[in-house]
Amino acid sequence: MDNFRIQYINSDSDGSEHRYTQADATQTDLEKDPLIIREENAELISEIADLCTRPDINNPEVLLLLGSVGVGKSAIVNTIIKAITGKHFPKAKVGRGLVASTTLAFEWFENCGIENYDLEGMHNEAFSKCLNKLPNIIDVPGMDDFNSSNIRELLEAVLEGYIPPGTSVKSLQKLQEVYGVGCIKNIYPKRREEWAVTRVVFVASAVEFPPTSLVKMVRSLLESYDQATGYFKYNIDLFVVITKCDLVDRIDTSETTSRLFSIAGAMEQSSTRWQSYVDGRCLDDPSIDNIALKFVKKMMQPRRKRFRVEADKIPVLTPQKRLVLKLTWALNLMDAEQKCMVFIMVLLSLNYFVLVMLSDPVKTADLKDLHKSQK
Known part of the structure; x- marks a missing residue:
């Protein structure tokens, strides 16, 4: 300390x-x-x-x-x-x-x-x-x-x-x-x-x-x-x-x-x-x-000045950097088969998200109104 x-x-x-x-x-x-x-x-x-x-x-x-x-x-x-x-x-x-x-x-x-x-x-x-x-x-x-x-x-x-x-x-x-x-x-x-x-x-x-x-x-x-x-x-x-x-x-x-x-x-x-x-x-x-x-x-003596933790000992990490490091660490622990499964799950999630957006009736109505206004 x-x-x-x-x-x-x-x-x-x-x-x-x-x-x-x-x-x-x-x-x-x-x-x-x-x-x-x-x-x-x-x-x-x-x-x-x-x-x-x-x-x-x-x-x-x-x-x-x-x-x-x-x-x-x-x-x-x-x-x-x-x-x-x-x-x-x-x-x-x-x-x-x-x-x-x-x-x-x-x-x-x-x-x-x-x-x-x-x-x-x-x-x-x-x-x-x-x-x-x-x-x-x-x-x-x-x-x-x-x-x-x-x-x-x-x-x-x-x-x-x-x-x-x-x-x-x-x-x-x-x-x-x-x-x-x-x-x-x-x-x-x-x-x-x-x-x-x-x-x-x-x-x-x-x-x-x-x-x-x-x-x-x-x-x-x-x-x-x-x-x-x-x-x-x-x-x-x-x-x-x-x-x-x-x-x-x-x-x-x-x-x-x-x-x-x-x-x-x-x-x-x-x-x-x-x-x-x-x-x-x-x-x-x-x-x-x-x-x-x-x-x-x-x-009542003057206190020490506030100072940084030494950068070489404790690096400053933003939340984004922490997320990237954690994801990288998790991927490095996986074998080839597990990485392939993760890749497939990501693709399926993206496809599901696209389908949900296209099937949303509100979004569909907005697209139709936009199409009519352009005509």
């Missing part, structure tokens, strides 16, 4: 996190004096505000959080809100991860779920004029490890920006049951650029087997390309988050992740840890804010 930028972020069940990137902080960052970390956080806030004013940003980035139930997606949202506002606003409902449902509900957090009245002090000074450019976040409740055609259609419609924010996904699934898979784009035929996903954040647990089928579905969607143009269908960056790393004796998520996403050796690894804002155990920790702010900064 060379067409993706991949980031690895490992967090413990209590919020402790290992982040594997080249640019992010190392373990020594957490040993800094809290005042030093707060100063760095102030710089990060300023840098994020600068990214909001990038001239190439017409619409906010749209992040789609995907993963199994109970991996901590909602906690990620709440931690981002705390880091940007300076206050703990648990706007995303955090579940206990006991029950998984195949009924999706896409929860939309516009501009990270932050309102102007949430901002105070330096946070208000930094973001009051550019709040509308902070990323929008779509939090997908935890899913079982499945790869069904109806869920694939819903995710595809969300990725492309067809489904409006606040739409009841349960009602869409009922429509799929009545009218079949493929009806969604008939219901919402117009795509909106501001709804289209720009980053997929895949969240997985270190203490559970990775959701293989779900990963394959996401990969299949993001690797799809337009046969007519050769361009990849989606200009989307993929990020991987690994949680609950403290519950395993030896953490080595890179091998599993590399195998699932086919990115072995894609990037070097460095690490950092944090404690999430969960269960009210900690409501102000500059180290947690530091990691969350770096994550938001990373999400």
Whole structure:
């Protein structure tokens, strides 16, 4: 999957996190004096505000959080809100991860779920004029490890920006049951650029087997390309988050992740840890804010440019060329007798078509009228 930028972020069940990137902080960052970390956080806030004013940003980035139930997606949202506002606003409902449902509900957090009245002090000074450019976040409740055609259609419609924010996904699934898979784009035929996903954040647990089928579905969607143009269908960056790393004796998520996403050796690894804002155990920790702010900064970096699939690897074929190739392939598999039979069947079909046209009373009447008019 060379067409993706991949980031690895490992967090413990209590919020402790290992982040594997080249640019992010190392373990020594957490040993800094809290005042030093707060100063760095102030710089990060300023840098994020600068990214909001990038001239190439017409619409906010749209992040789609995907993963199994109970991996901590909602906690990620709440931690981002705390880091940007300076206050703990648990706007995303955090579940206990006991029950998984195949009924999706896409929860939309516009501009990270932050309102102007949430901002105070330096946070208000930094973001009051550019709040509308902070990323929008779509939090997908935890899913079982499945790869069904109806869920694939819903995710595809969300990725492309067809489904409006606040739409009841349960009602869409009922429509799929009545009218079949493929009806969604008939219901919402117009795509909106501001709804289209720009980053997929895949969240997985270190203490559970990775959701293989779900990963394959996401990969299949993001690797799809337009046969007519050769361009990849989606200009989307993929990020991987690994949680609950403290519950395993030896953490080595890179091998599993590399195998699932086919990115072995894609990037070097460095690490950092944090404690999430969960269960009210900690409501102000500059180290947690530091990691969350770096994550938001990373999400707002310029994306890669859209490019073609290499022509020598995947040729662009029109429907006509595909038909000719398939017919040629089928004929090459036939022996002489079978080819002769096909030739005879084609001739008989043409003769039948001619007879039908000549015996059509409407056509015959039209010919007679034409003959009379010529006289």
